[in-house]
Amino acid sequence: MTGPVAVALDVGTATTRIALSQPSGVPVVESRPTPRGDLAVFLSKLLESGRKRAPGTISRTTVTVPESWLDGTPHGIRAYERLRWTLLEELGWPDVGWVSQAACVAADALARAGRPAEGSVLVCDLGARTTGAALCSAADGTVRVTSVAVAEGGGRAFDTAVAASAADLPSTPGPAPSSATTVGPTAGFAEMFEGARARHGRRAAVVLPRAWSHPRYRDAPVYRVGDIDVTAGKLISAFAATATALKSVVSRVLADSAPPATIAVAGKFGVFPLVSRVIMDEFAPPEPPLVLGPAAAVRGALRIAAGGMEVAGPEHPSVVLPLHRLRHGLLEVREVPLDPAAEFAVQDGYAVLVEVPAEGPKLFAVKVDGADVPVRLPGLAPGRYRVGLRPSHACPGVLVLAPAAGGEPRHYPIDPDGTGQK
DSSP: OOOOEEEEEEEOSSEEEEEEOOTTSOOEEEEEEOOSSOHHHHHHHHHHHHHHHSOSOEEEEEEEEOGGGGSSOHHHHHHHHHHHIIIIIISOOSSEEEEEHHHHHHHHHHTSTTOOSSEEEEEEEEOSSEEEEEEEEEETTEEEEEEEEEEEOOHHHHHHHHHHHOTTSOOSOOSOOOTTTOOSSSTTHHHHHHHHHHHTHHHHHHHHHHHHHOGGGTTSEEEEETTEEEEHHHHHHHHHHHHHHHHHHHHHHHTTOOOOSEEEEESGGGGSHHHHHHHHHHHOOSSOOEEEETTHHHHHHHHHHTTSOEEEOOOOOOEEEEEEEEETTEEEEEEEEOOTTSSSOEETTEEOEEEEOTTOOOOEEEEETTEEEEEOOTTOOSEEEEEEEEOOSSSSOEEEEEETTSOOOEEEEOOTTSSSOO
């Protein structure tokens, strides 16, 4: 028996996961290392693999968007736009919803037995590249992200630090490392370290918190990598930068906020035993964090896709594009709202096009909450462009100017200070 199938997608730096609903209620989850190229082919095959176990007509697709993609930086903008282009243009997936990764993790946390379906949720997400925190609020089946902070440093930085500190690790080349696992100065180290962590997980969970509080245990071996024992002290030293980043982002999102009702820890590196220990020591929550693991975001996204919970968009400033044109000899000004949820701006059923003159663009004028804000457009060639707005937690939004004749879109963050310098 088949029926409507909800789909959730989480494209991470290291691993991509897809989840599909089933009538039995037990989701199908497929995961693969994220490739450097051929993302469209990769995602198509991943979806095909999942649909063999969960056949049916796809009703809705929810895609998680990491908070690090919404920080207004070139890396985040390019990553977000690359995935949008792949899903909407290359693959043509219909009815795609884009949802904050933190909101998805919060949805997964709220689905846990014994947890209230409302209240505040602090999400700590430690992935391969970044450490992030977000404060979410939940009420009446709806989740909203209210505060976000992201810092560089995550699982890959930790692996690199461990490899650098373990100078006696065997240097003979191992299997050719993939792009998702090349992290350390020793060839094949990532694969060996990954295996050691899987084998000695229970020992790490006991030894590391004890060594964190009592330095006399820091010479105790934790992981056996090749012919070398990696001690608790080396692991704690390698974790120091991540611990600092974690404390910083959590402090920033909790500033002037009441203690959260629930703390959820997600991401592959979130299962490292010292992550929860830092949170307990630094912030003294009434209950230990829920350690949800690396699949929390895609599970929560599937819950949202299946209609089990809604996500309210963050309260963004109003961004409006003033359009000037001559009509019957008179200058007419119309204000077109730029909606972050839409692909591009539309007016009277037609795509809004702006013209960049041959002498090059001047300051691009938008209105943010009614105030005129200039945006500089360096490197923009003459021609006609579609206009869109991408969401950002670091600024009012990111302008997207896509050539009407086709070609690579350009991205310009809107400076929140209105100086046009960002």
